[in-house]
Amino acid sequence: MARDMANDAVPPPIDLWSSMRQATSARIGLGRSGDAMPLKAVLDFQLAHAKARDAVHAPLDFDALEEQLAPYETIRVASLAPDRPTYLRRPDLGRRLDKESAAKLDAVQHGYDIVFVLSDGLSSIGVQMHAAPMIRACMERLGDLKVAPIVIARQARVALSDDVGERLGARLAVSLIGERPGLSVAESLGVYLTYEPRVGRRDSERNCISNVHGLGGLSYDLAAEKLAWLARTALKLQLTGVKLKDDVAAIAPPEIAGEIG
Amino acid sequence: MAALTCDLGGDRYVFDDLKDVLAKASSRKSGDELAEIAAETDAERIAARMALADLPLKTFLSETVVPYEDDEVTRLIIDSHDAEAFRPISHLTVGGLRDWLLSHEADSAALAAVSPGLTPEMAAAVSKLMRNQDLIAVAKKRRVVTAFRTTLGLEGRLGSRLQPNHPTDDLRGIAVSVLDGLLYGVGDAVIGINPATDNVPNAISLMKMLDDLRLHYDIPAQTCVLTHVTNTIEIMNRGAPVDLVFQSVAGSEAANNGFGVDLSVLKEAHQAGLSLKRGTVGQNVMYFETGQGSALSAEAHHGVDQQTMEARAYGVARAYDPMIVNTVVGFIGPEYLYDGKQIIRAGLEDHFCGKLLGLPMGVDVCYTNHAEADQDDMDSLMTLLTVAGCTFLIAVPGADDIMLNYQSLSFHDMLYLRGALGVKAAPEFEAWLERMDMVTPEGRIRELGLRDPRVARLVDQTRLVA
Known part of the structure; x- marks a missing residue:
């Protein structure tokens, strides 16, 4: 038996596919049941899709998030999208505060260097898992700035941070938002920085750090390091967006220059 | 144009102009609702269809949905319209066109003959009056044949794009x-x-790897790296092996500017691709991708519904004799196509309009995780499209694109379509599969174990290349 295997010129099948799988996480070498996918592969796929859908549709647990964020002060707000189906159909509504939230922000103190806006986005699980540790990593690096109370937003898009930042009179708005889930990673967090946030800012006026998660993504420390550098540079240059991105390559240390969109 | 009206049981519906009646006659799409141009009630939608049905086709030659002066896509559509080809149908209304398309006299040759006489807006308009089965029946009659190293679009054939994406472009992973x-x-x-x-x-490094693989395996197929067309022009200048020249296109000048292209750069790229003369059985060198909603997302839709804007993108594509065109139908997300029903309808509309205008139309049958859709919806759409004679479909390992984070079709799905509907790959490629002894006498793709020497040989070559 052992000798047979030793004499076999072709490596055993399992070894061959597994060595190829080291090169990619694509669903290769699944095998066949007739022409169809084997049941195990079908069910694995369905489970991954179910988790991604749960990440989109599970409501953000505000109480749990506030507990994680203690002792930082928080303010809860909501967008104009009243529910998930409306949120998914109407990105425009997810970019604006509802009347009550707007009044709430108008009533609090104004004038900050930076405001953090935590938004469910397309993955509430991403925010639930990664927003609080990410905030701590950011505070360690940006604690000397005048930081607004942390805003937690429901049914929110990135641009809601414009509405929030403008009402609070913040020089910078940082949106920490759940990214569109894929089958392999459903809990990724995105970070968007906007100088002088105000309603109507275009996406080209922001800088983005994406893929903050624990499954081979960016670590909290590295993401916070990049954000801190971008934030201080934005305050100095008085801009964010394409122009800042262009400059990153020229002036940032290499570990920061990579991956900033 | 004077406002159009439709009286339905005492209710009068009024439509301001051509683009208003087109938008309101459209099947329900979340993108048109987002743009606030959709019918407000189901009854209004049908009233719009009734008004549209009575509209003479000639109206589309004097009335534009995006102004001629403002938009080079409109200028392309109007200036390249073939009045001679239009003549046999010039007396028809939009409703009359629907009936003629479905008639038995409108055979493959007759449909091909009128293609240059149809504008994208006419194709979009008539599709709005057609049920899914009508879209399938007419598209099936319209064969569009193109060729490079394989010949696509022949009767009984279904092509496929192998999409081996990788999140870090790892050569071995690809x-x-x-x-x-x-x-x-x-x-x-x-x-x-x-x-x-x-x-x-x-x-360039990806192209070289693909070209080496193709040469090592002696595959009659074309390769493509879907980078921006200006990159591909530069890459051709540097002498790298470019087969197909790729670009995303949309239905207005402003939307194309959002993609960083205009008609002149597409022409330059087309000429450069042709000059390489790398095709063996044909010289169709362009590859375009489109998708409903792209103009709206670029805020460049001019108040026109997303399906009409999509058909205008085909008006752009057909100016460059493409090898393949595909709509990436479910990729854009639920704010444009909300669920499986809307994605399936849009996929059939896009395929029909592309074919009617003379394009080698394929579809990326796909969806994102925030859309109300799943693989069952993809099963329906791929089956319907194959019945409709779709030029090609896109397939990725296990239906999971690990770079773009969306779901398309799997390689297995292509086997299912071959088996269930009796279609085969392009003749040159099918002959290669037979040479590689990968096809059974019944025409099935053999399931080869990894111990099989045929596979071992392929694996060794993969190692050599990457």
Whole structure:
């Protein structure tokens, strides 16, 4: 038996596919049941899709998030999208505060260097898992700035941070938002920085750090390091967006220059 | 144009102009609702269809949905309209066109003859009066044949794009996905990579790897790295092996500007691709991708519904004799196509309009995780499209694109379509599969164990290349 295997010129099948799988996480070498996918592969796929859908549709647990964020002060707000189906159909509504939230922000103190806006986005699980540790990593690096109370937003898009930042009179708005889930990673967090946030800012006026998660993504420390550098540079240059991105390559240390969109 | 009206049981519906009646006659789409141009009630939608049905086709030659002066796509559509080809149908209304398309006299040759006389807006308009089965029945009659190293669009054939994407463009990771797809007989339309990093040196290294693989395996297929067309022009200047020249296009000048292109740069790219003369059985060198909602998302839709804007993108594509065109139908997300029903309808509309206008139309049958859709919806759409004679479909390992984070079709799905509907790959590619002894006498793709010497040989070559 052992000798047979030793004499076999072709490596055993399992070894061959597994060595190829080291090169990619694509669903290769699944095998066949007739022409169809084997049941195990079908069910694995369905489970991954179910988790991604749960990440989109599970409501953000505000109480749990506030507990994680203690002792930082928080303010809860909501967008104009009243529910998930409306949120998914109407990105425009997810970019604006509802009347009550707007009044709430108008009533609090104004004038900050930076405001953090935590938004469910397309993955509430991403925010639930990664927003609080990410905030701590950011505070360690940006604690000397005048930081607004942390805003937690429901049914929110990135641009809601414009509405929030403008009402609070913040020089910078940082949106920490759940990214569109894929089958392999459903809990990724995105970070968007906007100088002088105000309603109507275009996406080209922001800088983005994406893929903050624990499954081979960016670590909290590295993401916070990049954000801190971008934030201080934005305050100095008085801009964010394409122009800042262009400059990153020229002036940032290499570990920061990579991956900033 | 005077306002159009439709009286329904005491209610009068009024439509301001051509683009208003087109938008309101459209099947329900979340994108048109987002743009606030959709019918407000189901009854208004049908009233719009009734008004549209009575509209003479000639109206579309005097009335534009995007002004001629403001938009080079409109100018292309109007200036390239073939009045001679239009003559046999010039007396028809939009409703009359629907009936004629379905008539038996409108055979393959008759449909091909009128193509240059149809504007994208006419195609979009008539599709709004057609049920899904009508879209399938007419598209099936309209064969569009193109060729490079394979010949696509022939009767009884279904092409496939092998899409071996990788999140970091790892050459070996991409090569093993190509190998996996070849074992299912996939890739005759194109072996095409969406690069994760969009720059010239990276694209060149991917192209060289694909070209080496193609030469090592002696595959009659074309390869493509789907980078921006200006990158591909630069890459051709540097002498790298470019087969198909890729670009995303949309239905207005402003939307194309959002993609960083205009008609002149597309022409330059087309000429450059032709000059390489790399095709063996034909010289269709362009590859375009489109999708409903792209103009609206670029805020460049001019108040026109997303399906009409999509048909205008085909008006752009057909100016450059493409090898393949595909709509990426479910990729854009639920704010444009909300659920499986809307995605399936849009996929059939896009395929029909593309074919009617004379394009080698394929579809990326796909969805994102925030849309109300799943693989069952994809099963329905791919089956319907194959019945409709779709030129090609896109397939990725296990239906999971690990770079673009969406779900398309699997390599297995292509086997299902071959088996269930009796279609085959392009003749040149099918002959290669037979040479490789990968096809059974019944025409099935053999399931080869990894111990099989045929596979071992492919694996060794993968190692050599990547």
